Amino acid sequence: xxxxxxxxxxxxxxxxxxxxESFRRDGFVHVPGILTPAEAAAxxxxxxDYSRRRPPLTDRxxxxxxxxxxxxxxxxxxxxxxxxxxxxAVAERLAGVPLRLWHxxxxxxxxxxxxxxxxxxDQPYWPHExxxxxxxxxxxxxxxxxxxxCMTFLPGSHRRTDxxxxxxxxxxxxxxxxxxxxxxxxxxVPLKAGDCTFHHGRCAHMATPNETDDPRVAHVxxxxxxxxxxxxxxxxxTDPLELPAGAPLDGPLFPSVAEITxxx
Numbered sequence: 001x002x003x004x005x006x007x008x009x010x011x012x013x014x015x016x017x018x019x020x021e022s023f024r025r026d027g028f029v030h031v032p033g034i035l036t037p038a039e040a041a042a043x044x045x046x047x048x049d050y051s052r053r054r055p056p057l058t059d060r061x062x063x064x065x066x067x068x069x070x071x072x073x074x075x076x077x078x079x080x081x082x083x084x085x086x087x088x089a090v091a092e093r094l095a096g097v098p099l100r101l102w103h104x105x106x107x108x109x110x111x112x113x114x115x116x117x118x119x120x121x122d123q124p125y126w127p128h129e130x131x132x133x134x135x136x137x138x139x140x141x142x143x144x145x146x147x148x149x150c151m152t153f154l155p156g157s158h159r160r161t162d163x164x165x166x167x168x169x170x171x172x173x174x175x176x177x178x179x180x181x182x183x184x185x186x187x188x189v190p191l192k193a194g195d196c197t198f199h200h201g202r203c204a205h206m207a208t209p210n211e212t213d214d215p216r217v218a219h220v221x222x223x224x225x226x227x228x229x230x231x232x233x234x235x236x237x238t239d240p241l242e243l244p245a246g247a248p249l250d251g252p253l254f255p256s257v258a259e260i261t262x263x264x
């Protein structure tokens with residue numbers, strides 16, 4: 001399955017300044033049409049095909065997760081999606097600093113899955129130092145209304161950079177660690193196929209259950225500050241590399257946005 005790259009609705013040049021301001025204020029923003037409908041449809045099929053051929057990192061109650069699919073030399077479509085120049089360039093404009101790819105992941109919420117992905121921040125899971133501006137592009141490869149497993153965010157929660165990792169399978173985990181979040185507004189963002197939410201790595205978020213007859217398929221491309229260093233903790237991406245603590249996360253596995261867009 002291949003996808004033809006036509007011009008998406010939203011590019012770095014057409015992204016409104018208000019969207020950048022909203023992201024930096026709230027920690028997330030909805031960006032319509034980061035992919036064209038044709039691209040989204042083709043990548044949807046490619047992601048499902050990949051999930052049938054490769055064992056997931058996790059296949060638990062909340063979702064099926066496949067990580068770093070772009071590094072699979074046999075799967076060129078998913079590589080092109082992860083290294084999509086429009087996704088990378090919009091991410092860097094929102095963050096306002098040079099970025100590198102951290103990793104990607106296909107997240108599939110299977111049909112009639114009543115489990116929510118509970119509120120959590122992403123960055124506490126990552127072995128990062130010197131990365132104050134991580135940003136994830138959560139790309140809807142199909143229509144994702146509320147009943148299919150869309151995202152909900154806690155605006156401004158990205159400013160809490162001191163919290164330990166939370167349990168995304170426990171609805172009380174984040175709120176037990178930070179009780180003030182109980183009173184935070186919650187913003188739910190349904191997406192059309194090809195739309196994207198960008199969120200800061202410390203912006204707390206959750207995903208609703210999938211109550212529909214079809215799988216909810218999202219592809220997430222995660223970026224980190226260009227100067228990020230390895231903190232020495234366990235992670236599936238860095239464990240095989242045997243890096244010393246303090247080593248820069250750079251090189252071919254972590255291409256810069258400048259390199260990604262230059263290849264396009």
